[in-house]
Amino acid sequence: MNTLMYRARTQGLLVLSLALVISLSSCESFLEEQPSTLIDSDYIYTTEEGLKSGVVSLYKFNRDRYDQSTEDFMGATLMSSRSDLAFSRTGYTGLMGRYQRGVSPVDQGANFVSSLFWKHFYNITNKATEIINAAEAIEDIDEDARNTILAEARFFRANSYFYLYRMFNNIYVTTETVTVDNAFDVVNDKSSEEEIFALLNSDLDFAVEHLEWTGVFGRVTKGTAKHLKAKVAMWEGDWEEAKSQALDVIESPDSPHSLVSSTAAVFDGDRNHSEALFVIQAQDDLLGGGNNTMLNANYVTQYFQIAGIEANAEQGGRGFSRILPNLYLQGLLADDPNDTRDDNTYFRLKYYYTSGDRIGEQVDDYAPITDLDNPSPTFARYYQRQHPSCIKFAQEDDNPNSYLNRSNIMVYRLAETYLIAAEAIMRSSGDPLPYINAVRERANAAPLTVVDEQAILDERARELAFEGQRWFTLKRMGQEVIDRQITSFAGDGEFFPDNLGEKDPRTNWRSHYINWPIAQIDLDLLGPGYPQNDGY
Known part of the structure; x- marks a missing residue:
């Protein structure tokens, strides 16, 4: 030793x-x-x-x-920042996620x-x-x-x-x-x-x-x-x-385990339900109950800095836009318009005014780049204040006026077990469709008729994004897969031109990064x- x-x-x-x-x-x-x-x-x-x-x-x-x-509780978020699903905006976690550190x-x-x-x-x-x-x-x-x-x-x-x-x-x-x-x-x-x-x-x-x-x-x-x-x-x-x-x-x-009935229930409350396989507990006002963390804040944008909208738990709490779902992940979620995982359950795509003359109306202060020939002049503020957020780690009892909160963290859950079963069956024998479709149908997405490696990869992205599994999945599937996914999709490329060049994870990626340096x-x-x- x-x-x-x-x-x-x-x-x-x-x-x-x-x-x-x-x-x-x-x-x-x-x-x-x-x-x-x-x-x-x-x-x-x-x-x-x-x-x-x-x-x-x-x-x-x-x-x-x-x-x-x-570094703003990097240990809880680092693995999610280094994936093909993330836009790592700023902070030291951003440097790590963009392969600069x-x-x-x-x-x-x-x-x-x-x-x-x-x-x-x-x-x-x-x-x-x-x-x-x-x-x-x-x-x-x-x-x-x-x-x-x-x-x-x-x-x-x-x-x-x-x-x-x-x-x-x-x-x-x-x-x-x-x-x-x-x-x-x-x-x-x-x-x-x-x-x-x-x-x-x-x-x-x-x-x-x-x-x-x-x-x-x-x-x-x-x-x-x-x-x-x-x-x-x-x-x-x-x-x-x-x-x-x-x-x-x-x-x-x-087995006492089963998928909960809706995507809204997966991260509801204290995560104590039939889908949970391993939950790290943290409890308020209890000696040994854990510390406050910025886990949720890392994933939520700074929408509350817009006049007429205050931080509130329903819209994700108080965040600072460190790690955001990139355009690739947003596109996967948008493949099926009925998919509920981008309907304020796993991700929040839209924000609403909470005070002033426009209470209840959708926030529309900033715009992303959608036309590379005519870029939006407000794209940077859009990423900082209005960008879609992952809200899996927000809890109803969070303090919306603080970046620091304490919540239970889902480590392993049954939806991943279903996707493991689907992939293992696809690569061996049997019918994988019932298992991948159980996850999709719970999200109100249309069932698949064919399963291949890319279908598994895509469904794991929709269901498990930002839960700390993605980078390991890419590595397990092999050098060609992780090279392709990172160099094609990490960050947002030309749609966030401020991160081109030395800040571009697609450019910075090297094949040997498949193993971390000791x-x-x-x-x-x-x-x-x-x-x-x-x-x-």
């Missing part, structure tokens, strides 16, 4: 240790002196309750990426990625491994409790390693607990794909076997593990396995022969 992993693990352990000492000790025992060396995993993970508290900490650590305020091991963007992704997910894998190994060794524990602890911890380890692999490719996996004896061992080489997928599948098989179909809202379940298992199988090209796992979540008589600050903690990704 390398020094980087050790440091990340140690920081998390100190936080957890303090919390456990406070919660598990009486006032009297809390005042008793204890040598600091006793506050380690051997001290914490020797009881069932200690292990369960460790599992709870994994949920907290997993949420940290969304809670970190780095985060493209070298030594630039500041790579350092941000190191903290928000590389260290973040290795912290979780190290913590999960520590819990797993302790739970396997502990005696005098109820076996069902042991298996549940192991199942949740192994899910988080698999989920984190899977994220790291998809971003960085050259990663190192281990099932060894960090100890004083091995903390400063140097890792000299990446793990093979065979090693990585063997661990992912082993962890997820255990999670699938020992998790229940239903549980406390926000905790992972059998359906969550099966969904992730299907995603892993897609990356392996094991279409039969992906199909089997996805169909089990959709069709098993024991930051030099992380490579320096690895062995001298540890491989950087090609091209960097």
